[in-house]
Amino acid sequence: MSNTNPAASDTQHWYKSPLLLGWLFLVLTAMAGTIYMVIQANSGFPGLVVEDFYERGQDYEENIQKKLKNNEKWDTEFKISAVHQNKPVTINFTIKDKAGVLSSVEKITLFAYRLSDAKQDFSVPMTLTEDKTSYQTTMTFASKGKWDLLASAVIDGIEVNYAKKIFVKD
Numbered sequence: 001m002s003n004t005n006p007a008a009s010d011t012q013h014w015y016k017s018p019l020l021l022g023w024l025f026l027v028l029t030a031m032a033g034t035i036y037m038v039i040q041a042n043s044g045f046p047g048l049v050v051e052d053f054y055e056r057g058q059d060y061e062e063n064i065q066k067k068l069k070n071n072e073k074w075d076t077e078f079k080i081s082a083v084h085q086n087k088p089v090t091i092n093f094t095i096k097d098k099a100g101v102l103s104s105v106e107k108i109t110l111f112a113y114r115l116s117d118a119k120q121d122f123s124v125p126m127t128l129t130e131d132k133t134s135y136q137t138t139m140t141f142a143s144k145g146k147w148d149l150l151a152s153a154v155i156d157g158i159e160v161n162y163a164k165k166i167f168v169k170d
């Protein structure tokens with residue numbers, strides 16, 4: 001008779017266990033992914049840190065305050081009729097000083113920003129109307145939805161910006 005133990009022949013070695021091999025593969029994959037991400041992070045873009053960050057921040061704050069004070073010098077108004085998709089619309093923009101006199105601008109541009117798709121953004125120059133009461137342009141919007149308009153005027157060498165939100169219908 002043979003002296004073999006049937007239970008001893010059914011044992012597996014630890015390195016042949018599918019559960020253990022699965023967990024080992026998962027851990028090694030996670031570690032490899034982490035190492036790859038660390039290498040990518042360190043070898044690419046150097047970041048937003050600059051040596052003179054404090055001075056730049058103060059300069060930025062001063063420029064913003066100057067622009068805000070300058071914007072308060074003018075009374076502005078957008079005049080827009082109903083805006084429909086793929087139909088031209090005339091937009092009037094009035095910028096007057098506190099005495100109610102139309103301001104003489106060196107250059108004025110109207111920017112249209114599509115909030116959900118930057119590829120559709122565009123700009124058009126504005127011109128003084130024949131009766132010299134406002135600046136005017138014609139725009140056609142390719143898609144319906146929310147848009148931001150920004151009138152950017154240069155007055156005495158200083159840029160001023162005024163915004164208006166619109167909704168383009170079908």
